[in-house]
Amino acid sequence: MTALFVKNYIKLLIICFLVFCPTTSYCKKTYEEKRESMVQWQIKDRGINDKAVLDAMSTVPRHLFVSKLYRSASYSDRPLPIGYGQTISQPYIVALMTEYLKLEKDDKVLEVGTGSGYQAAILSEITDSVYTIEIIEKLYERTNEMLKTSGYEKIHTKFADGYFGWEEFAPYDAIIVTCAAEFVPPPLIAQLKIGGRMCIPVGPLFSIQNLLLITKKSETKIETVVITSVRFVPLIRE
Numbered sequence: 001m002t003a004l005f006v007k008n009y010i011k012l013l014i015i016c017f018l019v020f021c022p023t024t025s026y027c028k029k030t031y032e033e034k035r036e037s038m039v040q041w042q043i044k045d046r047g048i049n050d051k052a053v054l055d056a057m058s059t060v061p062r063h064l065f066v067s068k069l070y071r072s073a074s075y076s077d078r079p080l081p082i083g084y085g086q087t088i089s090q091p092y093i094v095a096l097m098t099e100y101l102k103l104e105k106d107d108k109v110l111e112v113g114t115g116s117g118y119q120a121a122i123l124s125e126i127t128d129s130v131y132t133i134e135i136i137e138k139l140y141e142r143t144n145e146m147l148k149t150s151g152y153e154k155i156h157t158k159f160a161d162g163y164f165g166w167e168e169f170a171p172y173d174a175i176i177v178t179c180a181a182e183f184v185p186p187p188l189i190a191q192l193k194i195g196g197r198m199c200i201p202v203g204p205l206f207s208i209q210n211l212l213l214i215t216k217k218s219e220t221k222i223e224t225v226v227i228t229s230v231r232f233v234p235l236i237r238e
């Protein structure tokens, strides 16, 4: 009789733990701790030192941008699947690209490839004017809903082919493309301000690409610098 009582009591404790754990400071602290070590080991130690970027990476709860299946790996040093054959980028690449955009608080930034919304959330910690475009309708709907209900409602989202940019709100101080293009889309160059920066992976699809930093020097002149080699999912065309 006592043994049965103890067994049921333990069962009840386990159920309570599983149900209430995600809301306790213990579990939150675990994610915070994971995030802090991600920032230290994966980002600061690899040379990212822009304070705004580090603060953003320390603030945004990356685990909320991946499905429950991958939540325990959400702070690991790699990209993760987000469904529809797409991925959320490795944290270091998110930080690196954001740092190269050299965003100021009043800057207007366009992202091509909303995906999970994580990169857009990072940008929104630095500036209030974030515009992001996604071409997969179901992913757009899911992420749009998530952003609107998780405190990121000020991010402007659009379901469209990001190759054409978002003319209505152009020009942009910065553009970030989180899918690989075979060449830099001319509409994106056109929608960049003079002095504006664009970070974009360019190269063969499903292979190694160059991550480029493009600076628009004048209406007719752009400067291109190769940052590093990367492997992004392709920029899909309509």
Ligand code: SAH
Pocket (backbone or CB within 6 Å): 082, 086, 087, 088, 089, 112, 113, 114, 115, 116, 117, 118, 119, 120, 133, 134, 135, 136, 139, 160, 161, 162, 163, 178, 179, 233, 234, 235, 236, 237, 238
């Ligand atoms: N920035 C995302 C990474 C997403 S992966 C994140 O933080 O999670 C690249 C995304 O680009 C995918 O969601 C893919 O559907 C989207 N994409 C691919 N081609 C596109 C296009 N032409 N226009 C807009 N989005 C595109």
